[in-house]
């Protein structure tokens with residue numbers, strides 16, 4: 172939610188430069204434009220100041236400054252917020268991306284990770300010891316945002332959400348205090364930060380459990396997107412051993428060099444497969460997918476876990492219209508709906524992303540964390556990526572209609588895939604008593620809603 176900024180004083184830039192250990196970047200400074208750029212394009216906001224915090228003390232001072240002056244505070248880890256929450260118009264940006272200390276306890280299989288690390292950086296460092304924590308599908312996403320929202324990725328069915336491996340966090344709350352938060356210390360806050368996003372404070376570092384993942388059988392499998400292939404793919408993914416997590420992108424084939432030219436522009440299933448276990452068993456688990464149709468491309472192979480993250484293009488800032496939902500099933504009819512809508516889109520890239528859930532994620536009780544969608548079997552994200560901002564309304568209308576056609580009765584949403592879609596959709600992320608519990612905890616730790624530039628959970632009673 173982008174709320175209007177009501178502040179009572181200007182920001183003392185010179186004083187901040189003296190007080191803080193990290194970098195203070197003001198509008199006239201070199202590097203300002205780069206520092207206010209976020210992952211998504213079409214977001215052009217000019218903050219009054221950007222602070223690249225060096226440590227928890229800087230974080231505490233900046234939070235106090237925002238609280239005392241009333242300036243809007245944007246908290247940024249990896250800058251991938253779909254809703255543009257990591258940069259403020261006229262307010263303060265607290266950028267954690269210089270905070271990258273990572274301490275891995277190889278024997279104890281845990282790691283303390285500062286919130287400025289990306290998921291790719293964490294994964295590469297942990298893999299040097301044959302260890303891993305599951306995050307998402309993209310290495311440039313920050314561990315801050317993905318962890319606080321839940322974390323749905325390649326180890327989901329085997330080890331659960333990222334928050335299921337979160338053991339503790341250090342959090343600066345709205346009053347500027349640094350709290351150690353875990354099952355024993357501030358358990359209410361520990362519950363809330365596992366799914367409640369950035370509403371409760373700034374996490375300066377996280378302690379994660381690590382698993383032995385010496386290698387995986389993984390990579391891209393591309394099949395023709397017929398209704399039968401799409402529907403069968405989902406059936407197979409649901410029936411597969413829990414070691415296998417898949418993300419099936421039904422999309423128009425981009426002109427990728429490894430694809431035959433006659434496939435460019437055709438509808439394909441571009442699936443990202445990840446089997447976290449024994450190589451032979453992994454090959455057996457992938458075989459039924461390979462048998463669904465003659466693969467257009469098959470790059471699934473034994474690999475070190477970090478290679479599951481595809482290379483990313485520097486300076487890539489797509490503008491996107493997106494919608495997220497949970498569904499019970501993708502049958503032949505739903506698959507036809509997907510193909511029809513993709514064919515009708517005029518976007519540079521149109522996609523329906525299908526994530527089969529279940530496994531370890533579903534075994535955690537819904538009330539155990541603030542992520543309550545434990546029993547939802549499939550997540551669907553539809554997106555149109557485009558360049559020309561004048562076309563925004565058309566692409567928004569397309570995703571809205573597409574999502575409405577696909578919905579099957581579950582009105583829930585995963586907070587990390589929400590755009591700026593209004594209060595009702597934030598409520599959808601936190602069904603039933605989860606919402607009431609979150610607003611009560613918010614009232615306890617952030618009664619004046621200092622942390623409001625996010626998918627906002629207002630304090631109870633306001």
Ligand SMILES: Cc1cc2nc3c(=O)[nH]c(=O)nc-3n(C[C@H](O)[C@H](O)[C@H](O)COP(=O)(O)OP(=O)(O)OC[C@H]3O[C@@H](n4cnc5c(N)ncnc54)[C@H](O)[C@@H]3O)c2cc1C
Nearest residue numbers: 247248249250251252256257307308313315316323369374
């Ligand atoms: C290309 C792409 C791929 C994605 N893939 C996946 C995926 O596979 N699985 C998945 O679960 N999600 C995925 N996401 C969604 C992603 O989890 C969210 O966008 C997430 O919020 C991004 O985190 P960030 O730190 O990079 O973003 P930021 O924009 O830096 O942070 C997003 C918000 O999180 C809060 N926040 C971030 N860090 C902190 C902190 N340290 N303390 C307090 N609040 C904080 C703030 O409110 C901030 O506005 C993807 C997003 C993109 C753009």
